[in-house]
Amino acid sequence: MMTVSTHASAQDLPVARGFSPRALAWRRFRAHRLAMAGLVVLAVLVLASALGPLLYRTDPNAVDPLLYRQPPGAGHPLGTDSAGRDVLARLLAGGRVSLTxxxxxAALATVIGVxxxxxxxxxxxxxxxxxxxxAxxxxxxxxxIVIIVAAAFLGPNLWLLIGSLGFMQWTQAFRLTRGLTLSxxxxxxxxxxxxxxASSWRIVRKHLVPAVLPQAAVSFTLLTATVIMTEAALSFLGLGVPPPTATWGGMINEAQQLRILGSMPWMWAxxxxxxxxxxxxxxxxxxxxxxxxxxRQTR
Structure with missing residues (x-):
């Protein structure tokens, strides 16, 4: 006589209990330890950048020649830079700009690509x-190269940088959603x-776009990392957000001298x-x- 196994896989159990696809996705995400750790770290960085300047009330652009390149100490937990500006204040203010x-x-590139x-x-x-x-x-x-040329003709500014990065990075989301839509x-x-x-517009808006949004969210996160690295590289080259506005890449740009790299790590670390x-x-x-x-992509 055949026996029926009463054991179900870990993936089948939530289905039997009536979990929705969104709830199942959240359970799988929570089971990914590195992803949860990354989410916590990202939340801390975002909160620190958003609320830090409100809690640490020091002007990030206040210049004081008497505080020239001071190491961390009382009153300046992370020291000061070459203009006597507080490094912690600029780190918090720069985080708000760099993360924005x-x-x-990344959102602009994802919308265009999708x-x-x-x-x-x-x-x-x-x-x-x-x-x-x-594409x-x-x-x-x-x-x-494209952003450098644009900055040379139009001058570096925040919105030019955002628009250029979004306009040049849409191809990743395009390739992904195009393949999914074909399927x-x-x-x-x-x-x-x-x-x-049903009209083509209704099919696209009501059926296809919602179906590709989960994969588009993955593309958005990866594009965010790419854009942050690109912005840091541009700021390091002096082609990012113009000073005195603080950005993380711009802060590293101010520490290009070998003497600073070797003996003043508080300015770039x-x-x-x-x-x-x-x-x-x-x-x-x-x-x-x-x-x-x-x-199926789980490793």
Missing amino acids: IGLVA GLGVTAGYLRGRIEAALSRI EVFQSFPTL LREQDSIEAVEGLG PPGIAIALTVLAVNFVGDGLRDAVDP
Whole structure:
């Protein structure tokens, strides 16, 4: 006589208990320890950047020649820089600017990539071919070179940097959503909706875009890390947000001398550590989101 096993896999148990797909994804995300650690670190960095300047009331742009390159001590926990400005105050203020650039530019790139990717995948034909060729052209241009040229003609500023980074980084989200949409386009549910007479706009807005949003969220997190690193590189080259506005990359730019690198680590180590922690945390969160929305990718 055949016996029926009463054991279910860990992935099947939540389904049997009536968990929704969103609840299952959250459970898988919570089980990803590095992703949860990254989420906590990222939350701390965001809160510190948002609330820090309100709690640590020191002007990040206040210049005092008498405090020239002072090491950490009373009144200045992380020391001062070459202009006598408080490093901690500039670290907190710079975090607000750097994280804003990363999040807004990544969101812009994701919106552009998802919109064009879904359009190309659904309409196919010449439109897909044309958009794919445009994406290949954008990929062939180095982002740093394009932004350097734009800054040379228009002058470096915050919104130019955000717009340029968002406009140059959309191809990753485009490739991802285009492939997903091509797959979804062949499903019976989409063909049934088309057979009922639904317009293309309604199919894209109501069925395709919601279906690709989980993967788009993964792309957004990875793009955020890329944008933050790119902004730091541009600021290090002096082509980021113009001074005296503090950014993490700009703070590192002020410490290019060998004497500062060797004997004054308080001027470059805090922003460098902040950038490294942010990029690692965002990447871990992105890995967790990828595994949560697509369990087959779990390592």
